[in-house]
Amino acid sequence: MATQTIAHGEQQRVNYLNWKTTVASWLFTYDHKRIGILYLVSITIFFLLGGIAAALIRMELATPKGDLLTSDVYNKMFTIHGVLMIFFFLVPSIPAVFGNFVLPMMIGARDVAFPRLNLLSWYFFMVGALLATIALVKGGIDTGWTFYTPYSSSFAKGEVSLAIVGVFLAGFSSIFTGINFLVTIHKMRAPGMTWFRLPLFVWAMYATSLIQVLGTPVVAITLLLVAVERSLRIGIFDPNLGGDPILYQHLFWFYSHPAVYIMILPGMGVISEVISAFSKKRVFGYHFVAFASLAIAIIGFLVWGHHMFSTGQSIYASILFSFLTFLVAIPSAIKTFNWMATIWKGRVHWEAPMIYALGFMGLFVIGGLTGLYLAAMATNVHLTDTYFIVAHFHYVMVGGAIMAYLAALHFWWPKMTGRMYPQSWAKLSALLVFVGFNLTFFPQFILGYMGMPRRYHSYPEEWAALNLLSSAGASVLGIGYLLPAIYLVWSLKYGRVVTERNPWGARGLEWELVDTPPDPHNFERTPIVTRPAYDYGHPEEPTGIIPKPRPVVVGGKDG
Amino acid sequence: MAEHTAHHTEGHEHHVVPIRVYTWTLIGLLILLIVTVAAGFIPMPVWLGTVVALAIAAFKTSLVMAFFMHVKFSGKLVWLFAAAGFFWLVIMIIFAYADYITRPWEPVPGF
Numbered sequence: 001m002a003t004q005t006i007a008h009g010e011q012q013r014v015n016y017l018n019w020k021t022t023v024a025s026w027l028f029t030y031d032h033k034r035i036g037i038l039y040l041v042s043i044t045i046f047f048l049l050g051g052i053a054a055a056l057i058r059m060e061l062a063t064p065k066g067d068l069l070t071s072d073v074y075n076k077m078f079t080i081h082g083v084l085m086i087f088f089f090l091v092p093s094i095p096a097v098f099g100n101f102v103l104p105m106m107i108g109a110r111d112v113a114f115p116r117l118n119l120l121s122w123y124f125f126m127v128g129a130l131l132a133t134i135a136l137v138k139g140g141i142d143t144g145w146t147f148y149t150p151y152s153s154s155f156a157k158g159e160v161s162l163a164i165v166g167v168f169l170a171g172f173s174s175i176f177t178g179i180n181f182l183v184t185i186h187k188m189r190a191p192g193m194t195w196f197r198l199p200l201f202v203w204a205m206y207a208t209s210l211i212q213v214l215g216t217p218v219v220a221i222t223l224l225l226v227a228v229e230r231s232l233r234i235g236i237f238d239p240n241l242g243g244d245p246i247l248y249q250h251l252f253w254f255y256s257h258p259a260v261y262i263m264i265l266p267g268m269g270v271i272s273e274v275i276s277a278f279s280k281k282r283v284f285g286y287h288f289v290a291f292a293s294l295a296i297a298i299i300g301f302l303v304w305g306h307h308m309f310s311t312g313q314s315i316y317a318s319i320l321f322s323f324l325t326f327l328v329a330i331p332s333a334i335k336t337f338n339w340m341a342t343i344w345k346g347r348v349h350w351e352a353p354m355i356y357a358l359g360f361m362g363l364f365v366i367g368g369l370t371g372l373y374l375a376a377m378a379t380n381v382h383l384t385d386t387y388f389i390v391a392h393f394h395y396v397m398v399g400g401a402i403m404a405y406l407a408a409l410h411f412w413w414p415k416m417t418g419r420m421y422p423q424s425w426a427k428l429s430a431l432l433v434f435v436g437f438n439l440t441f442f443p444q445f446i447l448g449y450m451g452m453p454r455r456y457h458s459y460p461e462e463w464a465a466l467n468l469l470s471s472a473g474a475s476v477l478g479i480g481y482l483l484p485a486i487y488l489v490w491s492l493k494y495g496r497v498v499t500e501r502n503p504w505g506a507r508g509l510e511w512e513l514v515d516t517p518p519d520p521h522n523f524e525r526t527p528i529v530t531r532p533a534y535d536y537g538h539p540e541e542p543t544g545i546i547p548k549p550r551p552v553v554v555g556g557k558d559g
Numbered sequence: 560m561a562e563h564t565a566h567h568t569e570g571h572e573h574h575v576v577p578i579r580v581y582t583w584t585l586i587g588l589l590i591l592l593i594v595t596v597a598a599g600f601i602p603m604p605v606w607l608g609t610v611v612a613l614a615i616a617a618f619k620t621s622l623v624m625a626f627f628m629h630v631k632f633s634g635k636l637v638w639l640f641a642a643a644g645f646f647w648l649v650i651m652i653i654f655a656y657a658d659y660i661t662r663p664w665e666p667v668p669g670f
Contacts, residue, residue, distance in 0.1 A: 317658035
């Protein structure tokens with residue numbers, strides 16, 4: 001491996017972080033790892049902004065009276081929170097950060113298939129985020145993240161069209177990432193990396209990419225149609241102009257329900273990696289978990305109408321969507337049971353990523369099972385637009401996806417940075433997030449069941465105690481999220497230096513054959529994969545090898 | 560197409576499509592645009608108008624995909640993904656229509 005002499009005269013191995021250090025070398029990089037880091041920094045900012053909006057919402061709801069924010073500002077707050085968290089944090093979170101960083105290494109590739117497209121996706125994301133942020137700052141919008149028509153297209157004030165263009169661009173960023181990963185997985189697997197030797201994170205990313213490519217164009221065009229109706233008054237969704245508002249909901253949820261799986265499927269991939277690495281066991285039922293990812297991606301496209309049971313959709317269509325929604329529970333349950341079976345009789349190591357992964361399983365199970373109440377038409381009518389819904393999707397998208405994101409961050413952090421964070425603080429943070437999350441959102445199930453509607457800034461006195469509990473829990477959750485930000489940044493300078501390739505003793509090419517931090521080109525030469533994924537039963541046999549260089553023939557016929 | 564030049568490098572094929580193929584595709588698309596507008600002036604039931612408009616749109620899309628996007632000259636995997644795109648569109652339309660068609664049906668009179 002190449003080395004370079006740095007300022008103090010000591011020899012340091014060249015890695016993707018130090019081989020070029022100018023700002024331009026980051027902003028114009030084609031290196032998938034650096035692009036992953038660019039995404040990490042960007043989405044952290046939007047998570048913080050979305051989190052501030054959430055904090056204001058919970059502060060308002062700590063008391064029954066609407067005394068902190070006016071109803072108008074409150075509407076804008078939950079819109080800011082939803083738009084930033086969904087389009088600018090959750091959708092790109094695991095795919096754009098960890099998919100970019102580890103997926104090529106996992107399959108033995110030296111980069112993604114289209115490095116320039118990869119960088120372009122980040123620029124699309126940033127421009128989209130900038131436009132959306134301008135719209136949110138410049139007076140804000142109050143449509144909610146769903147941009148429901150005809151309110152958004154004909155009545156809402158503010159920069160709705162600008163926010164929509166921002167989301168449109170972020171959508172194309174997501175499509176670019178999806179295309180890149182699909183082609184990379186199909187075309188750039190190292191020799192010996194057969195489909196059923198792929199790590200399950202790669203299977204999950206494949207399924208996610210399918211949704212990104214097949215679903216995102218629909219929402220992008222749909223939102224553009226809202227902007228067209230808003231600016232040109234062409235009747236598409238507004239009944240006054242001859243349009244149909246429920247058509248908007250069909251088109252919007254055709255993407256936005258599968259979008260939930262864009263957020264959770266990569267998380268499931270992470271959990272497979274982490275559970276296996278810290279149980280020192282092959283993932284139980286590998287093939288079932290792999291195909292469950294595909295099944296979730298495909299069935300997830302057939303269930304969108306469950307968002308519309310009470311909005312005027314035909315009862316017969318609702319019956320169909322209800323039935324199909326129940327089907328999604330099957331592959332989700334397959335995954336959960338198989339993770340538990342993986343831990344069973346494994347040599348479990350209670351490191352921070354594992355604690356996060358276990359937290360994911362607990363919260364995702366609650367989120368998933370409460371989804372069944374909403375899949376059933378009768379209970380859905382009672383619970384729709386109440387806090388039950390808010391609690392349910394936060395259990396899946398925050399309890400599930402963000403727990404998995406944090407698990408991934410703690411799992412691959414040493415590989416990304418060459419530094420280790422303090423384990424005890426990380427475990428404490430995982431615990432705080434788990435406890436704080438449940439305190440925040442479990443009371444909301446009860447509130448929703450009691451009939452408290454979402455999106456109001458005041459409520460009757462009898463719901464005060466549960467709301468106060470929820471707001472108190474949000475404080476704990478906030479501390480749980482702030483802690484990693486502090487100790488991870490701290491670790492960049494003061495954390496233990498990690499020089500070994502495989503600090504967790506995990507299996508996989510990114511751990512066994514890639515240096516820490518990785519070489520700019522990942523592998524010296526393209527590896528040859530010799531073993532299946534998670535082959536913990538044969539610790540003496542590496543998952544892959546780097547072939548020896550071909551001997552240089554001097555004086556041959558070309559010489 | 561005999562005039563297509565194909566360079567084979569490590570399993571990749573790069574087709575150089577003659578400019579007249581693109582020109583004819585463009586002319587075909589413009590003709591279909593005229594047909595779309597003309598169809599709008601022909602009196603026909605709404606459902607038939609929808610079918611005709613969608614059929615023309617599908618044909619136009621096929622031309623763009625086949626020639627401009629090079630699907631015609633690509634391998635089976637690209638064909639599969641292109642077909643998946645169409646299939647997903649069909650899913651979206653059929654399931655949404657399942658709502659529109661059955662909305663007037665009443666499970667009991669006065670529902």
